[in-house]
Ligand SMILES: Nc1ncnc2c1ncn2[C@@H]1O[C@H](COP(=O)(O)OP(=O)(O)OP(=O)(O)O)[C@@H](O)[C@H]1O
């Protein structure tokens with residue numbers, strides 16, 4: 519996993535267990551500027567847990583992280599602020615605030631962290647709605663009135679609101695039909711390209727990979743067991759990778775309890 523550039527994010531020997539369930543057993547991974555990296559792994563293999571460790575939503579048991587070569591501890595507020603100032607997150611289930619209208623969901627960080635006046639933040643949110651292909655009339659709707667695909671688009675607009683240089687996407691197309699999945703994959707791809715955003719996606723969806731990723735890391739039994747460019751994936755001789763891309767992953771996911 520090497521490049522002539524310095525990594526924007528490095529993970530070294532990350533471990534996480536829940537009692538005797540050792541979900542992550544030494545994750546080493548580097549994310550390079552403007553790279554689009556997808557972490558691939560079976561359901562229950564620990565992909566979302568890994569993202570939660572990076573975002574400081576749960577503490578790692580062991581290991582270290584660095585942002586632009588500087589060590590940081592995401593569970594420390596001071597450090598997490600540094601990361602949050604630079605990243606946007608599209609959560610697996612969109613994680614919108616039910617009590618806020620769409621525009622306020624999108625503008626939340628602009629108002630709370632960037633202290634943008636509400637009317638400016640709303641204008642920015644409306645322009646982001648257009649970017650993600652939603653009608654501006656959605657701005658005043660509440661999340662309960664949105665379809666799954668609309669929620670994903672709003673989640674993506676929120677993730678992009680602060681012009682992040684790193685975008686984290688956890689299963690960006692989970693629960694969507696194939697056409698909407700493809701639309702969301704295209705959106706992430708084109709918006710990331712337009713804004714030169716570095717993207718770390720987490721997925722078990724092989725079909726999404728060509729749009730979401732220039733590089734792929736395969737998570738299995740708590741470790742990254744394969745990493746390479748996307749065009750090497752289907753040619754890989756690694757039996758776990760082959761098993762996964764041929765859709766036989768259920769037999770080989772002992773990380774699940
Ligand atoms: N807070 C928690 N307490 C106990 N176990 C947990 C907790 N969070 C996650 N786990 C366990 O860690 C394992 C990995 O969970 P995780 O959500 O990371 O899977 P995943 O790879 O994201 O799966 P999926 O593709 O279905 O989203 C699972 O077995 C899960 O039950």
Ligand SMILES: [Mg+2]
Nearest residue numbers: 565566610689
């Ligand atoms: Mg998950």
